[in-house]
Amino acid sequence: MLLSFRMLLMSLHFVAAGILGVLLGLCRPFNPDNSRLCARLYAWPSKWILGYKLKAEVGPLMDKPQSCVVIANHQSNYDLFVFGNVVPPRTVCIGKKSLKWVPLFGQLFWLSGNVLIDRGNARKARQSMLTTTRTLQEKDTSIWVFPEGTRNLGKSLLAFKKGAFQMAITAGVPIVPVCVSTYSQHLKLNRWHSADILIRSLPAIPTTGLTQDDLPQLMELCRQQMHECIEAMDRELLAQQNLRLPARAARKATASNPNV
Numbered sequence: 567m568l569l570s571f572r573m574l575l576m577s578l579h580f581v582a583a584g585i586l587g588v589l590l591g592l593c594r595p596f597n598p599d600n601s602r603l604c605a606r607l608y609a610w611p612s613k614w615i616l617g618y619k620l621k622a623e624v625g626p627l628m629d630k631p632q633s634c635v636v637i638a639n640h641q642s643n644y645d646l647f648v649f650g651n652v653v654p655p656r657t658v659c660i661g662k663k664s665l666k667w668v669p670l671f672g673q674l675f676w677l678s679g680n681v682l683i684d685r686g687n688a689r690k691a692r693q694s695m696l697t698t699t700r701t702l703q704e705k706d707t708s709i710w711v712f713p714e715g716t717r718n719l720g721k722s723l724l725a726f727k728k729g730a731f732q733m734a735i736t737a738g739v740p741i742v743p744v745c746v747s748t749y750s751q752h753l754k755l756n757r758w759h760s761a762d763i764l765i766r767s768l769p770a771i772p773t774t775g776l777t778q779d780d781l782p783q784l785m786e787l788c789r790q791q792m793h794e795c796i797e798a799m800d801r802e803l804l805a806q807q808n809l810r811l812p813a814r815a816a817r818k819a820t821a822s823n824p825n826v
Contacts, residue, residue: 569756575615583607584670591677598656598707600678609650616647617760618753624652627744627767632656632706634770635734635741639792640712641720642750649746652765657708660698660729681709695729702737709733713788720750723793726785735778740770743792747799762806764799768792 587604594600613620627636636657638649659675663684666672676682681701683694701707711730718724734741747764754760768791776784 568758572615572617572755576612579611579615580608581670583611584674587674588670588677591674595677596679598658598679598705601658601680601710602653602655604674604678605646605650605653609647612647613651616644616753616755617758618648618749618763619759619761620648620651620763620765622652622765624744624765624767626769627652627654627742630654630708630742630770631740632708633702633737633739634708635702635730635737635739636708636710636744637713637726637730637741637788637792638710638744639723639746639796640714640717641746641748642717644750644753645712645717645746648749648763649744649765652744652767653710654708656706657710658701659710679707695733699733699737702733702739708739708742713785720748720752723789723796726789728781728785731781731784731788732778734773735776735781735784738774740772741784741788742770743768743788743795745792745795745799747803748796762803764803766795766799768795 583604587600587607590603591600630636636654638645658678658680660681660683661675663682665675666682668675681694681698698709702709709730711733713726713730714724715727716724731741744765744767747762749761749763752761771784771788771791773784
């Protein structure tokens with residue numbers, strides 16, 4: 567019952583946020599800060615609707631250089647509502663061209679200045695990446711990328727694709743990794759408190775002086791740091807959960823036997 571109610575509210579919220587986001591985009595089309603504002607439109611109400619508790623430790627992300635490449639792990643469609651809480655100013659996202667046809671959200675995504683890439687056309691994809699690289703160099707705008715390229719469904723990090731790292735090296739801007747704990751397999755939407763989620767950003771990794779020959783080492787460094795961060799956050803959440811279990815058991819025992 568609770569799950570069905572939440573899904574109904576999320577559907578209504580998705581439409582309402584889409585309408586407001588499109589109106590914002592029409593008022594100031596392609597402004598790179600539209601992405602942050604629209605992300606908040608989706609994320610803030612959904613935190614209450616979905617019933618999760620979020621702790622964000624994102625100092626390096628909020629103190630990022632004016633232009634950088636932000637890389638994050640990609641678990642599920644709920645990432646929009648989770649990462650939307652921490653998108654920094656003047657940060658746009660790269661998405662697949664098919665998003666353009668999602669009613670309201672696709673138009674919002676386009677008007678927010680985000681980059682749509684046709685992954686089925688190598689020439690157009692390269693041209694889009696070149697345009698994005700110039701944006702990093704000339705417009706004090708950051709790019710948010712999911713380097714896995716697809717959802718990992720809450721399992722181990724998938725292999726990273728090269729695009730984000732090629733952009734960072736070519737533009738000479740740092741990379742800021744952002745990690746979210748493994749939540750998609752533990753999200754219990756039929757409970758009032760559905761999950762505890764951690765988001766943590768890591769210190770910026772400079773690319774100044776690097777060449778494309780350094781690409782494999784840079785990718786491995788970023789992936790290893792993110793992997794270790796995600797594992798550490800998962801251990802922290804598990805430890806917190808184990809500490810709460812005895813307290814819950816005691817409350818249940820008291821409730822079942824008030825004479826205790």
